[in-house]
Amino acid sequence: MNTPFLTGRVALVSGAAQGMGAAHARELARLGAFVAVNDRKPSDQLTELAQEIDGIAVPGDVSDRSAVEAIVGRTAEAAGDIDILVANHAYMTMAPFLETEIADWWKIVDTNLGGTLHLIQSVLPGMRRKGEGRIVVVSSEWGITGWPEASAYCASKAGAISLVKTLGRELGPEKIIINAIAPGVTDTPQLAVDATAEGVSLDAMRAAYAQQIPLGRIGTVDDIAEAVAFLCDFRISAMVGQVLQANGGSTRGRA
Amino acid sequence: MTDPSQPSSAVPVAIVTGTASGIGAAIAAELQERGWGVAGFDLRPSSGCTLSFEIDVTDLEQVERAVATAEAQLGPIGAAISAAGYYEMTAISEVTAEQWRRMLAVHLGGFMHLSRAVLPGMVERGAGSLVAIGSELAVGGGGTGDAHYSAAKGALLGLMRTLAVEMAPKGVRVNAVAPGPTDTPLLAADSPWRHPDYLNTLPIQRLASAHEVALCAAFLVEQGSFCVGETLNPNAGAVI
Numbered sequence: 001m002n003t004p005f006l007t008g009r010v011a012l013v014s015g016a017a018q019g020m021g022a023a024h025a026r027e028l029a030r031l032g033a034f035v036a037v038n039d040r041k042p043s044d045q046l047t048e049l050a051q052e053i054d055g056i057a058v059p060g061d062v063s064d065r066s067a068v069e070a071i072v073g074r075t076a077e078a079a080g081d082i083d084i085l086v087a088n089h090a091y092m093t094m095a096p097f098l099e100t101e102i103a104d105w106w107k108i109v110d111t112n113l114g115g116t117l118h119l120i121q122s123v124l125p126g127m128r129r130k131g132e133g134r135i136v137v138v139s140s141e142w143g144i145t146g147w148p149e150a151s152a153y154c155a156s157k158a159g160a161i162s163l164v165k166t167l168g169r170e171l172g173p174e175k176i177i178i179n180a181i182a183p184g185v186t187d188t189p190q191l192a193v194d195a196t197a198e199g200v201s202l203d204a205m206r207a208a209y210a211q212q213i214p215l216g217r218i219g220t221v222d223d224i225a226e227a228v229a230f231l232c233d234f235r236i237s238a239m240v241g242q243v244l245q246a247n248g249g250s251t252r253g254r255a
Numbered sequence: 256m257t258d259p260s261q262p263s264s265a266v267p268v269a270i271v272t273g274t275a276s277g278i279g280a281a282i283a284a285e286l287q288e289r290g291w292g293v294a295g296f297d298l299r300p301s302s303g304c305t306l307s308f309e310i311d312v313t314d315l316e317q318v319e320r321a322v323a324t325a326e327a328q329l330g331p332i333g334a335a336i337s338a339a340g341y342y343e344m345t346a347i348s349e350v351t352a353e354q355w356r357r358m359l360a361v362h363l364g365g366f367m368h369l370s371r372a373v374l375p376g377m378v379e380r381g382a383g384s385l386v387a388i389g390s391e392l393a394v395g396g397g398g399t400g401d402a403h404y405s406a407a408k409g410a411l412l413g414l415m416r417t418l419a420v421e422m423a424p425k426g427v428r429v430n431a432v433a434p435g436p437t438d439t440p441l442l443a444a445d446s447p448w449r450h451p452d453y454l455n456t457l458p459i460q461r462l463a464s465a466h467e468v469a470l471c472a473a474f475l476v477e478q479g480s481f482c483v484g485e486t487l488n489p490n491a492g493a494v495i
Contacts, residue, residue: 002289002477165495172458172492184481214423215483223481230474238435238463239471241495242488249423249483251416 005233007032010079012072014038014062014119015089017046019188020138023221024086027229029053033084036075038062040089062089062115063107065122072122081126084232087116087160088138092153092190094197105152112156116163120178127176135171135178136231137164138224141247144182157182161243168241177240179231184247185209186219214249268292268329269476270322272312272369273339274301277439278388281465282336285473294325296369297339305329312339312365313357315372322372331380334476335373337366337411338388342441344400355403362407363414370418374427381426384476387415388468389433389486395494408433412486419484430475430482435490438462458492 011028015021017039025035035055039046042059050057056078060067091111093104116137127133143157164180195205209218227246269286273279274295283293283304295301296308310317326332340362366387377383390408397405412431419429436448454460471487
């Protein structure tokens with residue numbers, strides 16, 4: 001068993017009302033961190049999660065720079081400068097490339113990639129004051145492999161990986177260590193949305209994806225959360241600018 | 256969180272190779288810190304392990320006998336980590352047949368032998384975790400003098416990925432850690448990797464430590480439940 005290695009740390013997790021983000025928040029809290037949970041809008045879900053883990057809810061739209069400044073400011077007021085950022089928020093719609101609405105394209109890119117930029121720019125001054133930091137950007141297996149009818153989403157998630165590689169080089173000398181995680185297909189509320197869109201049952205959707213995965217199942221949010229927590233471990237600085245691929249072995253066709 | 260790699264015995268048991276020093280010793284120490292019993296395999300005595308076996312991992316029979324003895328004394332093997340290895344720089348035109356053969360025998364053969372010896376039991380129990388220690392020189396490619404080392408480590412990673420896909424349906428996860436230059440006795444005091452000119456090119460501006468590599472290996476063993484065929488890269492940012 002590993003030790004609770006995040007005791008005394010202050011973390012901010014975006015996109016945390018449900019699914020993976022909520023699991024990351026619970027795992028970081030379990031390992032000792034104070035966690036501020038963000039999602040686009042205030043909700044009972046977000047408030048209850050914050051109460052459950054003795055953290056705070058800091059709702060706000062990450063694609064809006066001033067909203068992000070406020071989110072970071074409220075977190076710092078409550079618990080001090082942020083040590084750990086988990087940029088987990090995401091927005092996606094799927095459509096054939098030529099049918100993708102231009103407005104929707106930019107909403108996806110501005111939320112996923114732009115939101116990550118705003119969050120990182122906003123937490124950096126605090127991390128610099130502390131002299132160290134950990135940033136985990138949640139990308140996607142699709143950001144590595146691409147996926148039909150998900151061009152904007154895949155571009156945004158691939159962009160996130162390039163951002164991580166660049167900032168790994170740029171921020172590493174300051175002991176601010178950034179890495180990405182690229183989860184494979186994971187059992188989140190988004191899967192139910194996809195199943196409805198495909199006109200199949202949720203179980204059929206899970207089974208169809210599981211067939212493509214050597215481990216024989218899709219991921220759980222806890223699978224991904226334990227890997228995110230690993231990337232937040234301040235005892236490890238030598239892993240920097242990397243992409244941890246947690247995908248059950250769907251290794252074929254990936255870079 | 257439940258750990259599928261751990262058998263139901265009271266103390267989980269791991270085999271680690273290359274435990275006399277460096278990365279192997281650090282992995283053995285980290286796992287023992289977390290409550291594992293560790294059987295260490297090395298040519299030299301492994302002072303920090305629950306059980307120490309002085310064997311040569313290039314010999315399949317020796318590995319199989321040691322695994323059987325370890326299992327009899329400690330219990331079913333839940334994890335096996337192949338860290339036995341060595342590094343030498345030799346220009347490609349100077350690499351002798353013997354140097355080439357030995358490099359492959361220790362790194363690729365050592366992992367293959369360990370896998371052969373522990374997998375039947377893991378597959379029978381439907382649980383286990385294998386970790387191969389690769390190298391950044393096989394991920395990003397080596398430099399001058401690294402031909403035989405990077406070829407052996409590249410082959411090791413190829414074997415790891417194939418085993419991962421083959422074993423995942425049977426409940427055994429196979430993954431790798433590919434460290435960059437690490438501060439261990441394996442790295443000569445006059446190695447170019449220790450020169451400040453080189454260290455200053457690294458994003459973290461220092462070598463990786465054996466403890467950092469050990470924390471990565473321990474993650475793959477104890478957590479990493481959705482990591483299959485994955486390579487973690489604690490390389491100080493040498494290859495991004």
